[in-house]
Amino acid sequence: MSVSVGYLGPEGSFTEAAANAVLPSHKCYPYATIQACMAAAASDEVDIAVVPLENAIEGSVNMTLDYLIHKQDIPIIGEVTVPIQQHLMVHPDNEHIWKSMNNIYSHPQAIAQCDDFITNTFSHANIHYMNSTSLAAKDISENPDMDGVAIANALAAKKYGLKIVQHHIHDYDNNHTRFVLLSKQEQKEALQPVRHEKEKTTLMITLPSDHSGALHQVLSAFAWRKLNLSKIESRPMKTGIGHYFFIIDVDHAMDDVLIPGVIAELEALGCGVRILGSYPCLLTETVKAKPIPE
């Protein structure tokens, strides 16, 4: 059965590439912002939303995390990590004058991933933050007089007929972004053909106020059960200085014993616990091998 998939558009974004990599045979629909894409999944306009959550160079995509925490409780049903290559591209009319152009357009994460390159090569330029890298590429392609360059991926350059003038301009080689799949349904059928390496559970935890050693006790609840944590991050509760949620990724699927045991222990400490999802870490290159003929 085919499902509908929303992604941060327009076509040619990194998010579209991630969505196509894991759900290649499903229809994908572009949304102008991360929030609009998540809202589409919350209102059942699409079955699954694919949005960026974390980048190896720049850290969390706070927009995504905060929407999940504060706006809509849409479970994480899968994650996929993909390599990210940033390139500098211009309208073909401007191929030979790109160094003198005065405006750089891209998504804030892409701008941040290329900070050294921008500082060294474009210190004179104005930076324009766009909703996505592909929107930046599209705008440049439609406006040769914009006096600008875009930072985006090779797919966007191809799709919008732009000329890549500098390849691989991200500051660190190992540039990866982790995208999450969000859905109100489990979507077992859609995900069943996609191989995965392991499972994770993401929890949002609030500490009891003014309780010394509370975070230490929270971490002990995972430690003595030998549950490995792959991420811990604090995000503001937005209720006052010093009020934080902790978002914790556990390298373990929701089960009947260990994770419920942790949650019960944390609640006994006075913590609030919300499960943001328990989900497979999907592998991109693989759609399940064809069955061997009998």
Ligand SMILES: O=C(O)C(=O)Cc1ccccc1
């Ligand atoms: O702007 C895009 O193309 C996105 O999909 C968001 C993004 C930006 C930079 C790195 C990874 C994802």
